[in-house]
Amino acid sequence: MKTIGLIYGSDTGMTEEVTNAIIEKWTLCDIDVFEASHVKNSDIEGFDVLFLGLSTWYDGDLQSDWDNYYRKFENVDFTNKTIALYGLGDQYGYGEYFIDGVGILAEIVIKNGGEIVGKWPTEGYDYEISKAEIDGENLFYGLAIDEDNQPELTEERIDTWLGMLENQLN
Ligand SMILES: Cc1cc2nc3c(=O)[nH]c(=O)nc-3n(C[C@H](O)[C@H](O)[C@H](O)COP(=O)(O)O)c2cc1C
Helix, strand or coil: CCCCCEEEECCCHHHHHHHHHHHHHHHCCCEEEEECCCCHHHCCCCEEEEEEEEECCCEEEEHHHHHHHHHHCCCCCCCCEEEEEECCCCCCCCCCCCCCHHHHHHHHHHHCCEEECCCCCCCCCCCCCCEECCCCCCCCCCEEHHHHHHHHHHHHHHHHHHHHHHHHHH
């Protein structure tokens, strides 16, 4: 069985709620959870799979705890690790930066040798630009959740994404 670690950061509690739902719904194995405010690189080195969750703030910036952790995160070696990303954002209020944080983390993961799973269709969202969008593929690097505008879709999106991950991680 693969081992799964999860790192998340949340300013107003939205990403925390989504994280709790993910943990509750994931039944295949335990997930060890770390807050981005406290995590050390040595905490996460041993996991086969990492879930990374964050919101985007202030015109395309990482959530504050992730922003503080970023300089160390840049040094994580993701070789032989599988990464699944999920991000929260506001597609109408910040349509030029929608879930940019997912794209910023994905760039480091790819550069440092990780494999990304759980890529998610851009269909069903109305935004202008996103760093989380994969060039020419109509996919985000990870699950996009918009609690500000589409809260009614959140649970179904999480369920579908976790189903994808169950297949991709087997
Ligand atoms: C001042 C402010 C700036 C924001 N900037 C962005 C942004 O650049 N891109 C985006 O997608 N969402 C942006 N958002 C929306 C938040 O990411 C969204 O509300 C999210 O659910 C917050 O999650 P959290 O409580 O876990 O931090 C912003 C929200 C506020 C209030």
